[in-house]
Amino acid sequence: MLDIRGVRKSFRKPDGSELLVLDGIDFTLGEGEIIGLLGRSGSGKSTLLRSIAGLTPPSAGSVIYHGNEVTAPPPGIAMVFQGFALFPWLTVLENVQLGLEALGLSTGELHRRAIEAIDLIGLDGFESAYPRELSGGMRQRVGFARALVVHPNILLMDEPFSALDVLTAETLRTDFLDLWSEGQLPIKGVILVTHNIEEAVLMCDRILIFGSNPGRILNEIKVELPHPRARLDPAFRDLVERIYVEMTTRSASVPAGRRTEYFPGTGIGTILPHVSSNSLSGLLEAVAAAPYNGEADLPVIASSLHMEIDELFPVAETLQMLRFAEVAGGDIRLTTEGRQFADFDTDRRKHLFARHLLTYVALAAHIRRVLDERPVHQAPWSRFADELEDYMPPAAAVQTLRTIIALGRYAEIFSYDDEKQVFSLDNP
């Protein structure tokens, strides 16, 4: 029904060179299938979804829908957005009618189909409400109704439940699955982008696991559990565990020869995720304490700390980069220094942290060396930002510098004045 063939996407950097975000994406969506694109932020899965929707053309390769190449949003493919994307100045009914109006239907037909979709999705009684009067769950229901009302063949969902609280998200998921398995929906296939492993296992028939830099499909996992699926079912847990193992081992073994390794911190071109010293010591303490005593199963600790993989993985991997922990096979295990860190008081923690930061994070050592060499012991932000932009997109460079500033300040290896945008060795 939908063929994605060799899709590749790159963006042009200011200096004219190309930055590759997606490479060699191949898969086919069959009739009656829900496919999950599972990966962490930065793995290009949202970009891929936008290419499929015809919102942004791929740099190479093609998206074939019913035999035709997709170059503009085709009729028959509708999308549900992470942030709902409702028009705040339109009522629920008007929002739902929006897609129909573009089709040029008569007023009567317009109204009839909109009411039908509203009833189907459980929004009756809310027709005249404005989005600002609704809860998040109700808003996303409007998002679904608006997508379904145009009777699409394929529904694209971009992390549709991630902006909702846990309970609401679960209700919406089961409601959707009920409608889907009862055959009440006009759609014949779904592509779901998510970074929630359990959500993927709960909803999908096939899960494509994405790796980062550039985004690519690492593995494909078939989910053959019957609906409705129960989270506590051992087969379900096994599958979740298997995906965790898959995602942690793969991320550790990045193909050699690439300049922008995510991990481990070998060059200054490493993109640092957005983590704080508090979350680092928090995870160290949690793993060091009972009942884990220094070694924990990632899915278990994720659910006990109420963290999704998008939050947990960056922290765990930064700990690995700092040699405070090892992450492999879906487990996290503290090193000797990691255990020491958890036992130490603030001052000794800072010393240990500073030593590891300077030894294992090349960017920290680099900044420190530049500051040491300069007579005034100062260097502007742009000095490092420009350098990093040779290896990564500008936004990633900003994020990396912000992270290293936060960690460097905690370790007291340098200081930073945000008003003057200057790094220095002053100790205020």
Added chain:
Amino acid sequence: MKTQHASARLSHRFSAIFWDLVAVLLVLGMVVFLAQTSRDLMQPLAGPGETVISLEPSGLPEYVLRTSLRMLAAMVLSLIFTFTYATWAAKSRRAGQVLIPLLDILQSVPILGFISVTVVFFMSFAPGRMLGAELVAIFAIFTSQAWNMAFSFYQSLRTVPTELVEASRSFRLSPWMRFWKLEVPFAMPALVWNMMMSMSAGWFFVVASEAISVGNTVVTLPGIGSYIALAIDQRDLGAVGRAIAVMLIVILIYDQLLFRPLVAWVDRFRFEQEADRNPPRSWVLMALRRSRWVAMAVVPLVRMWRWTYRAGNDGASRELARTARNTMGSGVISWLDWLWYGAIAVICAVSMWKITVFVLQGVTPDEVGTTVFLGCVTMVRVFVLIAVASVIWVPVGVWIGLHPAAARIIQPVTQFMAAFPANLLFPLAVSGIVVLRLDPDIWLSPLMILGTQWYILFNVIAGASTIPGELRDIGINLGVRGWLWWRRIALPAVFPFYMTGAVTASGGSWNASIVAELANWGDTTLKANGLGAYIAEATAAGDFHRIVLGIAVMSAFVVLINRLFWRPLYILAERKFRLG
């Protein structure tokens, strides 16, 4: 139980009829008003020497009506300009590169400058008829309204949330439909706010735009502006008082019938989606909304509008194919870009040369130096006035902002003061200066900021009322008092808001300098040396070389001060002091 229900339905029906009547009265009144005032347009222009204006109070209602219609016409023109110019600038990268700086310059050109340069052109449109003169006046008012509206619309177009753009593309809305369903609604709140500011600016220049005298061309249009001009000419303080009183009423009516409903209506277009606030209300809007007749009248209009969406539907795919191509062939663009920049450079050079030649035909290079010096004098005046106004209004504004009860009463009053054309009060001040024999160089200056100081006050009030309760509590908790409290809590918190007010006040004061630095009272002329007086004198004499020179120097001053002084300060304020 049943009777209660029936009576409730009965009273509901009565209330619906009541609102119907109110709405119909409002609509009919509007129609009659438009018809009556537009009837006179084709009348021949009064010959020189004929008096078209009388100072009798009985003439005032008619003058007010005609002035109001002019204002409305200019507002409609400004809206059309806004929707086309700003959209073009936002949609086309190349057009934007030229149109936006151009808008910046146009905004800094003193409004009187437009009149003196365009009066002959417009009069030739319909020689000897009122229409030509009306066009001059409407265009003058337009120039005081259009620029900031276009700017705000452009900025809104550039900041439409990506997800909404994606949603509207994914649901295949045509560009026409996207414009009206997404872009215009999103821009609406800021646009209405700017329309209100524009309206105030228009009132301010109403005198200048109705009683035009550029050299030998003298135009007097019946209207409240001409009425005041005549009152000044005849030293009739009573007539000036009457005009002020009428003006107060007119602004109140405008507020109630036009802007209050607009603000209440536009509230639904605000993008932030919190529910727990008091939305603005308006009885006029309520009447229009509750009336069934209005609802019935609106249905066919909605139908027609929907039809235009369908008609423009097939544009969507074409537009998309174009964006796709644009992102692909980025290599081709660069030489086209060079061609484009080259063309702009040539045009700039030619017009620069033309202007220089034109100006130097009439004035010596020495005089250019003099105008720059006069510009410095006016600049000093503006800065001193802003400083004085700040010292007075910042503490007052902070105090009011921290007392919600006081703010509720005073905030609308300050907005009203800002809308009131302060130059109507000039005659009172000028007659005082004449009688008391004060030095005009000093005492005319405050007139420049009379109308614009309120922007400082109401922005500071708004800023102070947003200081979080926690921040104030911690101040009390730590015993932060006196000067320390001002330095650490109050001033930083209101600083970004103060900057917005000060920038507006500064721009307005430059514009007002032309009216304020040269003032008449009967046949006595008072002059404060400055660039404003220079331009005003040149305009009165019809000396186009000096007018162009004066305008060019003033525009340069305003642009430079904005770029080198206000913008860096503004960015600092946004970066450092914005709460949350």
